[in-house]
Amino acid sequence: MQHSQAVGSQDPAKMNRLYLYRPFVNAALVNGNFKTIVMLPKFVSVNEWVAINIFDFFTNINSFYGVINEFCTSQTCTSMSVGPGRDCLWIDQNRKQLRLPAPHYIDLVMSWVQGLVDDEAIFPTKSGRDFPQNFPSQIKLVYRLLLHVFAHIYHAHFQIVLHLKSEGHLNSLFAHYLAFGREFGLLDTKDLKGGVPSSSAAGTGPVAIGDLYEKWKELEILE
Numbered sequence: 001m002q003h004s005q006a007v008g009s010q011d012p013a014k015m016n017r018l019y020l021y022r023p024f025v026n027a028a029l030v031n032g033n034f035k036t037i038v039m040l041p042k043f044v045s046v047n048e049w050v051a052i053n054i055f056d057f058f059t060n061i062n063s064f065y066g067v068i069n070e071f072c073t074s075q076t077c078t079s080m081s082v083g084p085g086r087d088c089l090w091i092d093q094n095r096k097q098l099r100l101p102a103p104h105y106i107d108l109v110m111s112w113v114q115g116l117v118d119d120e121a122i123f124p125t126k127s128g129r130d131f132p133q134n135f136p137s138q139i140k141l142v143y144r145l146l147l148h149v150f151a152h153i154y155h156a157h158f159q160i161v162l163h164l165k166s167e168g169h170l171n172s173l174f175a176h177y178l179a180f181g182r183e184f185g186l187l188d189t190k191d192l193k194g195g196v197p198s199s200s201a202a203g204t205g206p207v208a209i210g211d212l213y214e215k216w217k218e219l220e221i222l223e
């Protein structure tokens with residue numbers, strides 16, 4: 001049995017891949033279909049719909065991380081690990097790649113996204129205001145960076161998530177995120193697939209949760 005093999009393994013990377021196995025892989029996922037949930041409602045523009053959903057995803061993943069962040073410290077997570085042997089590097093304003101402890105990296109992601117959703121020029125809240133031309137590219141970057149946060153939680157903190165009995169919540173949130181990203185072309189599937197060993201630059205690196213994505217596709221969970 002794959003499941004007990006994973007549990008019995010001494011390899012911490014394998015231990016952390018419990019999320020790929022039953023009962024965790026499909027714990028408490030919404031029964032029904034994500035296709036309906038993510039579908040563009042009538043009389044709502046695509047940009048508005050994307051903005052609303054991004055705001056919700058951000059709020060949810062931010063508070064989810066808030067629950068586990070006492071377990072994610074510069075001591076426990078010295079780098080932004082997103083899969084076995086894979087890290088994300090932060091790219092600063094000078095295009096310099098930095099290997100940051102995960103909590104620091106995640107803090108930068110969250111602050112950056114917070115600034116974006118608070119910016120009336122990018123996320124207009126008043127009706128009749130247009131979305132800027134760079135809205136799609138900004139959103140794609142948000143999507144990629146939040147994906148790193150999901151990946152880190154699955155890869156490095158799934159034991160804690162199980163301990164808190166929050167795997168159903170995390171799975172639902174992440175599956176919704178994937179289904180939405182797929183529907184609106186925000187998800188670059190190459191970001192989900194493995195391939196590049198050890199470190200990779202933020203925004204270009206593959207993450208190991210690609211296996212989870214494939215598994216859910218197989219189980220038709222994202223349909």
Ligand SMILES: [Zn+2]
Nearest residue numbers: 072077102156
């Ligand atoms: Zn961590």
